[in-house]
Amino acid sequence: PSSPDHPRRCAVIAHRVLAILASDAFTFTAGVTTGSAFCGIIGQPDRRCEYTVMGDVVNTAARLAGLAAKKEIQVACLASIEAEVLGNSWQNNPEAKAFRLVPAGKVMLKGKAEEVAVCELVLIQETGGPASSGALYTSMRAGATTRELYGRDRELAELVQFAMRDTASPLACGSMLLVVGGSGIGKSALLASLCGVLEETAGKMGEVSRGQSLPPVVVRVHISSNDYPEPLHACHDILDALLEAHGEPRWGVSCKLEDLDLRRTPTRTIPVPIGEHAVELAEVGKIQAPAGRLAGYVELYTKVIRAICARKRTVLVLDDAHHADYSSICVLHAVLQPAKNVKDAQLLARKQTLKNKLRVRLSTIRLDPSTTPHGLCLVCAVNSAEDPGIVSDTESTSAILSPSIISELQDIAEEMQSNVMSLEPVDDGAVLLIAQAALTSTCRLAKDLRALILNFSQGIPLYVTEICMWLRNRVKIDSDGIMRLGSTVSVGGLVPPSVHSLVQTHIDNIPADLQLLLRCASVIGTAFEEALLLEVVQQEIPTTAGTLQQHLHRLRELQLITLTQGGHWEFQRAMYQQVVYQSLLYKQRRAMHRAI
Ligand SMILES: Nc1ncnc2c1ncn2[C@@H]1O[C@H](COP(=O)(O)OP(=O)(O)O)[C@@H](O)[C@H]1O
Ligand SMILES: [Mg+2]
Secondary structure, eight states: OOSTTHHHHHHHHHHHHHHHHHTTTOOOOEEEOOSOOEEEEEEOTTSOEEEEEESHHHHHHHHHHHHHHHHTOSEEEEGGGHHHHSOGGGTTOGGGGGEEEEEEEEEEOTTOSSEEEEEEEEEOOOOSSHHHHTOOOOOTTTTOOOOOOOSOHHHHHHHHHHHHTTTTOTTOOOEEEEEEEOTTSSHHHHHHHHHHHHHHHHHHHHHHSTTSSOOOEEEEEEOOOOSSOOTTHHHHHHHHHHHHHTTOOOOSSSOOGGGOOTTTSOGGGSOHHHHTTHHHHHHHHHOOSHHHHHHHHHHHHHHHHHHHHHHSOEEEEEETGGGSOHHHHHHHHHHHSOHHHHTTOOOOOOEEEOTTOOEEEOOOOOOOTTSOOOOEEEEEEEEOTTOOOSSOOTTSHHHHHHHHHHHHHHHHHHHTTOOEEEOOOOOHHHHHHHHHHHHOSSOEEOHHHHHHHHHHHTTOHHHHHHHHHHHGGGEEEOTTSEEEEOTTOOTTTOOOOOHHHHHHHHHHTSOHHHHHHHHHHHHHOSEEOHHHHHHHHHHHSOOOHHHHHHHHHHHHHTTSEEEOTTSOEEESSHHHHHHHHHTSOHHHHHHHHHHO
């Protein structure tokens, strides 16, 4: 055992194997124990050679596996490893809640003097689809970051409390909480943790009080940036994720009611909440005037989303909500209205900016007051309106659009008398913990190194992670186990780089072919389609669609780009696109723009 958490890692692997085999009609048993063993390649290279493990622990594990078969359990382990497997140190690990150890009595193992207590490693079952089990669902394509969260205990507790209140009454009306903060302050990280905690709580609630107060369905959606936002684009992503989470079928690539032709779509692929509005859908589709048509779809999306949320309390977590479009904001606003007010609510007199710059007013949404009240709980994260962005570039359309969307959301929050949570920089202790996690797991950081990080980051987590990335090649660990700046740099002589150049260094360190890809993508915009990117890249070097895809996935692993709900790619942060774009020579930009 070379790593201190080897029992946990072993349990995790056993759990993964179990998860894989659970879907096949395979039976297997395993024994898990811990201790020293001999392992290595044994034999004669030209005859027979095998990797093998030997020793007392190996025999014990084999006996446990045999015992498991007799007891008709799958994975047996010694009870003595329980503390190590379920220790506090990894309570936040998402895999911790995927299994547990159940005592399976004491047994006499061959070759042992005394009886030993054994446990069964049980995979916590996900019963049926997410909707039927009342289990909870987080959209996996939401750009998850499941890193440890530091210095946000109060905020996280407040969010969880907000999301969990009224769980006993699924008939509560909508509520909303707006999380506001500058780019890199940790909004996405906070929302990811929120979903993690809710998921965990729901797991426990599901076990303890099945049927009494049902845990909510949790859906996280990252609203993708779009240089040319299409009306209702945020609703497409939201509807897609909601249907998936509620176990409804989805049709086509994205869930656009505007493109749904009920006559041509097989009935079984039409979700019930949409089928119920078939007549209206057909009518709206016939409207010729763009404004009227849009108003019709806003009303339809509102009804469909309300209907879905009426089935089961839903916590909808929208990250980067400032990328949403006006029409989608109208929908969300209407969805949040309490049912009893709906009849005469003057919901919408909001300005609509259509693609053709036509400004229209939407009619009042007419909702049937008898529709079931629902319990939508909306948590939105937006960049603060005054956030200048790290690299100022006002050319980007989204930069122009977002302040107004933010103020729309703020108006709604105010109207609903709901909270606005403003994220402030984290404290010094948290900064150092983030740095520690990014740089080293074991060493202490030297005083001057700590001072440098604190001074540079100003409590902004993104700056901490970026400077640590930059520091990685500039630090050394001394024999006393303390991490210090390398001999070539002294703090006095170190000019703290700008965030811009930090990001630049970050990108300069990836392989050249990936950099080329990023450069081509940056010319297209913050979001880009694979097919178009392929064309642009092919102007530069010969590439196949397969290679491109591989490279894109590598860039995703490096957390530089993400795949959106709608199936296109985008830069993980607008800043990354801007940094790459600005690194291009004017001539290169022009040539590439021409290719587009
Ligand atoms: N409280 C925190 N503890 C640890 N890491 C954090 C914390 N907040 C943010 N981070 C990290 O900092 C980076 C930027 O945070 P992010 O949530 O993406 O910011 P935002 O969404 O506000 O732009 C991410 O890599 C994130 O994992
Ligand atoms: Mg974010």
